[in-house]
Amino acid sequence: MLKVQEIRELIKLVDQSNIEEFIFEHEGSKVEMKKKAGAVAPVAVTPVVQPAVQEVLQTPQPVQTAAVQTEVKPEPAVAEAEKQIDTSDLHQVVSPMVGTFYQSSSPDADAYVKQGSKITKDSVLCIVEAMKLFNEIEAEVDGEIVEILVKDGQLVEYGQPLFLVKPE
Template identity: 70%
Template sequence: MLKVQEIRELIKLVDQSNIDEFVYEHEGSKIKMKKKGNEAAVVQQIQPAVVQASAPAPQPVQSAAVEEPKAEAPAQVPAPQADAAEDLHKIVSPMVGTFYQSSSPDADAYVKAGSKVTKDSIVCIVEAMKLFNEIEAEVNGEIVEVLVKDGQLVEYGQPLFLVKPE
């Protein structure tokens, strides 16, 4: 994985060159740089870490290797509402940053409640250290609820969306 200084150097080179877009992929991580007018924008796509017994999980870009929180088994028989909530998939933030529903302030939100998504659908952007990270749905289904507001600071592992899987 590239170090922050190497990414900065790439940004400078892309900014000074005639190319409009640059993509770098390595071990499940993807860095995409696009020019907008005279500015260079960096989009860093995080592939979700999938835990497998036979192979180590890929590390997300710009985050430490931390286990995702596990839901504890309830001691009592759950209420009917809890059963419905357990059927929903949570899309969580892979890092600390600022949540954005769209690619720019004047653009429509990527998704809203009721939107159909595929596992590759981009649902939002989390900005961390001036890098705009596209977050994917990870599952096919329908967005049930958006749990955070546009421009809100989010923590690592914080639920962003609830999705009803298909």
């Protein structure tokens, strides 16, 4: 059976993607998700019955099924921040891997960039640590940092936006 945290991570990934429908089967559990109007619709988690087990269950026995209902709603503070910034002309710098986001090279060092910082495409913006390897993430474009989308020490997913940059 999937853990609640694993289900939450799946919901988050599907919500951030362009996928409209998602079905995931793992170790006897099945998760189905469908998006409605940009948000992930209720999620159903049901056990998957294997054919060999199905034969045993044909004898009259009570069968327990589990269902989890959840709905993802954006936090009000996040939703308000998204409304205030027009992202149509901004470049998103995304995480190339799953890992931990760090704004500086060490806890006592200054952050690589701050909101309003001028950058070049070779500028190091942050570090994403994965499996004890510290990977420097570069800007990809010349411009100005409009917003830093994640907090120092936060776990990030592959493809998750980290920075919004106004290209020059």
